[in-house]
Amino acid sequence: MKALSRLFIPLFFTLILIACKDDKDSSEETMQSNSTSQEMLFRLPAAYELGDEFCYVNAQGDTVIPVGRFLHSFTDTIIHYGVVVEQIEGSYDLIAINPKGERLYEVYQYDNGPDYLIEGMFRIVKDDKIGFADSTGAIVIEPQFACAYQFSEGKAQVAFDCELEEDGEHSAMVSDNWIFIDKTGKTVDE
Secondary structure (H helix, E strand, O other): OHHHHHHHHHHHHHHHHHHHOOOHHHHHHHHHHOOOOOOOEEEEOOOOOOOOOOEEEOOOOOEEEOOOOOOEEOOOEEOOOEEEEEEEOOEEEEEEEOOOOOEEEEEOEEOOEEOOOEOOEEEEEEOOEEEEEEOOOOEEEEEEEOEEOOOEOOEEEEEOOOEEEEEOOEEEEEOOOOEEEOOOOOEEOO
């Protein structure tokens, strides 16, 4: 029985991955038919390494986001949002997508990947300004800061004017006008 199980599981996932490679027209129809519901999506294959081909399917096994739509995936299960890499005209953007595969916003890149969810918040980027989204992917503080650190003890250090100083492969945020904000974006004391 174990030998049969070892053979069946890889075969099952191979068949699912092949199903994800449907032609573009049918995958667009699937996206449109699922556009009215907020479904949970699952990345296939589940054992994914950056650079592998992948797709996202819903609980019924329908392909919602086909193979090749995005370059890389940082999210194995999409409930409210997922983080992927999108390539557009030679540019690579780290973005959040909704369960329909639609772009929500750019995610702040930190430590060679998406910003960490800390205290229920992570940094996002729009028009070269930084803001914050929550654990559901909802924008809580609109992008407006030139620089922003992650939240710590309910506060984040931010600046409207800031420069990045390169230090080898790293960079430091430098400003003479740092302020602290709370999780609603209101200015607070240190």
